[in-house]
Amino acid sequence: MRRLLPVLLVLLLTGCGFSGLSDLPLPGSPDAGPDPRTVTAELDDVLNLTTDSTVRRDGVTVGKVTAIERKGWKAVITMELERSVPVPSNVRVRVAQTSLLGEKYVDLQAPGDPRGSLADGATVPLERTSRGTEVEETLGALALLLNGGGVAQLQTITRELDTALDDGRARDFLGELETFVSTLDRNRSTIVAALENVDRLTRTVNADRDTVERALDEIGPGIRSLAAQRKQLVAMLGRLSRFGAVTSAVIRESGDDLVADLEALRPVLAQLDAYGKGLPDAVAAALNFPFPENVLDAVKGDYTNLNVTVNLSPLGLLGNIGGDQGFGEGLVDLVPGLSPVVPDVPASGRAPTVLPRPVPTGLPAPGPATTPAAEPLDGLLGLLTGGGR
Numbered sequence: 001m002r003r004l005l006p007v008l009l010v011l012l013l014t015g016c017g018f019s020g021l022s023d024l025p026l027p028g029s030p031d032a033g034p035d036p037r038t039v040t041a042e043l044d045d046v047l048n049l050t051t052d053s054t055v056r057r058d059g060v061t062v063g064k065v066t067a068i069e070r071k072g073w074k075a076v077i078t079m080e081l082e083r084s085v086p087v088p089s090n091v092r093v094r095v096a097q098t099s100l101l102g103e104k105y106v107d108l109q110a111p112g113d114p115r116g117s118l119a120d121g122a123t124v125p126l127e128r129t130s131r132g133t134e135v136e137e138t139l140g141a142l143a144l145l146l147n148g149g150g151v152a153q154l155q156t157i158t159r160e161l162d163t164a165l166d167d168g169r170a171r172d173f174l175g176e177l178e179t180f181v182s183t184l185d186r187n188r189s190t191i192v193a194a195l196e197n198v199d200r201l202t203r204t205v206n207a208d209r210d211t212v213e214r215a216l217d218e219i220g221p222g223i224r225s226l227a228a229q230r231k232q233l234v235a236m237l238g239r240l241s242r243f244g245a246v247t248s249a250v251i252r253e254s255g256d257d258l259v260a261d262l263e264a265l266r267p268v269l270a271q272l273d274a275y276g277k278g279l280p281d282a283v284a285a286a287l288n289f290p291f292p293e294n295v296l297d298a299v300k301g302d303y304t305n306l307n308v309t310v311n312l313s314p315l316g317l318l319g320n321i322g323g324d325q326g327f328g329e330g331l332v333d334l335v336p337g338l339s340p341v342v343p344d345v346p347a348s349g350r351a352p353t354v355l356p357r358p359v360p361t362g363l364p365a366p367g368p369a370t371t372p373a374a375e376p377l378d379g380l381l382g383l384l385t386g387g388g389r
Contacts, residue, residue, distance in 0.1 A: 030054045030064040036080035038066075041093040041106075041124040045131055046075045049095055049104045055079050057087070057108040065106060074126060079106060081118075088114035093124045095131040 030052070046068060055063035063081035070076070081087060092109040164170070184191065205212060226233070251258070272279060311317075 030061050032063045032080035033082045033084070035083055036063065037083045037087075037118070037120045038078065038080055039118060039120070039122050039124065040076055040078050041129055042071075042126040043075045043077065043093070043095065043129045043131065044126065045095075046077060047095055047104055047131060047134065049077070049106070053103065053105050055081060055106045055108065057085065057110075062087075062108070077106070083120075087118040089116035089118050089122070090114065090128070091118055091124065093129045097132055100135055 049065065049068065051065050051068060053065045054061045055065065062085040063079050065077055066080050067078040068075060069078075087108060088110055090111050090113075092111060094107045094109060095104060096107045097104055
């Protein structure tokens with residue numbers, strides 16, 4: 001009997017599992033309620049997170065970590081959450097720390113677009129989990145910065161910057177920059193209008209893209225021709241430059257004479273301007289001399305259509321010579337140097353009496369002489385033809 005007792009005790013202890021003090025309930029440990037929701041999360045590194053660590057959301061404890069295990073190259077933690085706490089299905093899980101030397105906990109972070117509700121038995125994938133920075137990592141990075149990160153060069157950099165900014169040029173540049181920005185702000189509406197015009201131009205060019213492409217294709221031969229004549233164009237521009245220099249020298253030397261010539265032309269140009277529309281008519285008459293333009297319709301080849309009535313009767317001739325206008329008035333006024341038939345009136349002031357012309361029987365009395373026109377040739381023609389035309 002004494003031999004069986006140790007064997008039974010060993011078998012009893014072997015059948016009871018014991019994984020350490022962590023299996024023992026601790027006073028004040030988080031409680032997930034009577035009906036918790038169990039979920040898992042995959043992480044690259046859980047740091048020194050332990051079971052019974054709290055699970056928090058927005059700083060409020062909502063559950064605890066019940067198990068931590070390794071699956072391949074990632075860690076999987078099992079959590080129990082209060083069923084009454086809403087947790088979105090796309091929640092993010094992060095291993096954080098309460099303070100610099102505080103405990104680790106699991107932080108549930110709601111995304112910007114929460115969707116659905118995290119179901120019982122769900123798993124948060126690796127791409128939605130992360131961990132905080134350890135104190136050791138922060139101190140190591142700080143040590144690297146202080147020892148080999150170039151902190152010693154900060155004094156040199158600061159001194160160089162102070163030297164570069166101490167001569168006032170940077171201050172002047174900032175002032176000019178402020179003026180430039182202020183000018184842009186004042187002309188903001190103009191700039192916006194210009195951009196809108198550019199936008200309309202772009203839309204117009206885009207609408208006529210085929211025409212623009214065809215024009216660009218057709219302009220190629222012209223550009224090649226200009227490129228082939230490049231030397232001639234350069235030589236022409238050089239000669240044009242020399243011509244401009246010579247012209248400038250001539251104008252400088254003869255400037256006073258040129259101004260005087262222009263002043264002398266002023267009256268001529270003024271008269272031409274005053275003559276107005278008569279100048280083209282005079283030019284047309286000079287080009288058609290000796291026949292006016294309205295005679296051209298009457299000229300047919302080598303002859304001219306003319307309708308003339310000639311009065312060669314003695315009475316008509318006498319009337320033209322003596323005229324119904326008074327004796328000797330017809331030719332005296334038209335032909336220079338012709339003296340009247342009747343001598344000068346004596347001092348008494350009475351002129352000789354002109355006898356009336358006899359009127360033959362059967363002939364009609366001649367009518368009054370036609371008053372001469374303003375032009376002398378018209379009056380002379382009337383005297384010779386008896387007033388006929």
